[in-house]
Amino acid sequence: MGSRSLAVGYRMSWGGTTAAGGRMTETFSATAALLAQANAGDQAAWNALVVQHSPILWSVARAHRLDQADAADVVQTTWLRLVEHLGRIEDPDRLIGWLVTTTRRECLRTLRRSGRERLAGADSAFDLPDESAEPLDAQLLADERNAALWAAFRQLPERCQRLLRIAVAIPKSYGEVSAALDMPVGSIGPTRARCLSRLRDLLDPAALGDPGLQPGTPDSQNGEGRG
Amino acid sequence: MNGRTGSGALDDALLDRLREVVQQVDPMPEVVLASAQAAFGLRQLDAELAELVRDSAEERGGVLTVRGEGDVRLISFETGPITVELQVTERGSARDLVAQITGIGVRRAEVETPGLRLPTTLEDSVATADGVAAGLLRLHVHTVDGRELVTSWVRV
Numbered sequence: 001m002g003s004r005s006l007a008v009g010y011r012m013s014w015g016g017t018t019a020a021g022g023r024m025t026e027t028f029s030a031t032a033a034l035l036a037q038a039n040a041g042d043q044a045a046w047n048a049l050v051v052q053h054s055p056i057l058w059s060v061a062r063a064h065r066l067d068q069a070d071a072a073d074v075v076q077t078t079w080l081r082l083v084e085h086l087g088r089i090e091d092p093d094r095l096i097g098w099l100v101t102t103t104r105r106e107c108l109r110t111l112r113r114s115g116r117e118r119l120a121g122a123d124s125a126f127d128l129p130d131e132s133a134e135p136l137d138a139q140l141l142a143d144e145r146n147a148a149l150w151a152a153f154r155q156l157p158e159r160c161q162r163l164l165r166i167a168v169a170i171p172k173s174y175g176e177v178s179a180a181l182d183m184p185v186g187s188i189g190p191t192r193a194r195c196l197s198r199l200r201d202l203l204d205p206a207a208l209g210d211p212g213l214q215p216g217t218p219d220s221q222n223g224e225g226r227g
Numbered sequence: 228m229n230g231r232t233g234s235g236a237l238d239d240a241l242l243d244r245l246r247e248v249v250q251q252v253d254p255m256p257e258v259v260l261a262s263a264q265a266a267f268g269l270r271q272l273d274a275e276l277a278e279l280v281r282d283s284a285e286e287r288g289g290v291l292t293v294r295g296e297g298d299v300r301l302i303s304f305e306t307g308p309i310t311v312e313l314q315v316t317e318r319g320s321a322r323d324l325v326a327q328i329t330g331i332g333v334r335r336a337e338v339e340t341p342g343l344r345l346p347t348t349l350e351d352s353v354a355t356a357d358g359v360a361a362g363l364l365r366l367h368v369h370t371v372d373g374r375e376l377v378t379s380w381v382r383v
Contacts, residue, residue, distance in 0.1 A: 043264075043267055068256065083267060083270045150252055153248070
């Protein structure tokens with residue numbers, strides 16, 4: 001039942017994500033090749049998969065508001081799950097989706113065990129700024145404009161922080177972002193645009209600095225809803 | 228179809244900067260890569276996998292607090308007719324484990340962590356191990372007919 005439910009969850013998460021296809025084919029094929037080599041016992045191929053995908057999984061875990069220790073545990077558990085299922089990945093081309101879905105599931109498991117599920121899962125919590133997370137690490141950011149951007153980001157509703165955090169880690173595929181968030185793929189683009197707009201609203205125009213980041217066209221400020 | 232013009236290009240530029248900031252503020256610790264790479268060495272090619280099917284810790288009110296003991300959690304694994312029912316009792320950062328294995332004759336069972344292999348005491352088809360450190364573990368069962376069985380990894 002375990003493997004069946006994994007596979008089903010995986011397929012469901014990927015329902016209707018064909019829009020992400022095409023462009024990613026080359027990457028996917030390379031991933032499938034590495035997976036086959038790892039399955040044949042090649043540690044170097046495994047290491048390559050790990051190096052390639054761990055940063056995405058880290059982002060998914062951190063986007064679920066796990067602290068560093070829990071996030072590290074979740075990523076480790078995800079890789080152990082892949083080791084367990086190495087010869088049984090149904091669609092190697094979509095390994096990233098499988099990993100992301102598994103990571104999300106392990107995050108929820110961790111949150112549930114520590115009784116934080118409602119906090120992180122309830123829709124109402126999504127609309128509140130994330131005040132319980134660790135304090136701003138602005139000191140780490142030498143660049144003042146980056147510090148301002150981070151400060152503004154931390155004021156976003158949790159839903160936006162979560163989505164943008166994953167979107168920056170997986171820039172090219174809404175399909176995987178969808179799997180990481182369990183959100184319909186069709187709503188990723190509009191939500192992302194809305195969250196970026198809110199981020200822009202929170203930023204002092206001077207902090208945007210780079211003129212390229214300032215809205216230059218009238219239509220870019222339309223329809224952005226609540227601020 | 229979307230030429231990434233106008234607000235699309237602006238969004239991409241802002242995302243690029245945000246990516247840079249996130250990488251500075253929250254870099255992935257090196258240990259994450261190290262433990263992920265080491266996971267490959269824990270592969271058990273010859274062993275059948277008993278998958279996690281139920282974990283009381285994930286159910287409402289599923290963790291029982293027994294008087295005089297710590298919290299008790301029940302975790303079930305299955306493969307075909309074989310089931311492993313693992314009872315985990317918390318004592319601070321230590322865990323007492325009792326595993327009931329049914330559907331197969333057990334010769335020996337071990338508790339495996341990513342770094343250690345610990346023996347269990349076997350009586351009939353019940354394997355026990357006390358004072359195991361909290362963290363990731365799985366049960367490795369050697370059956371009387373020479374088969375190997377491992378459970379999914381669980382964090383206890």
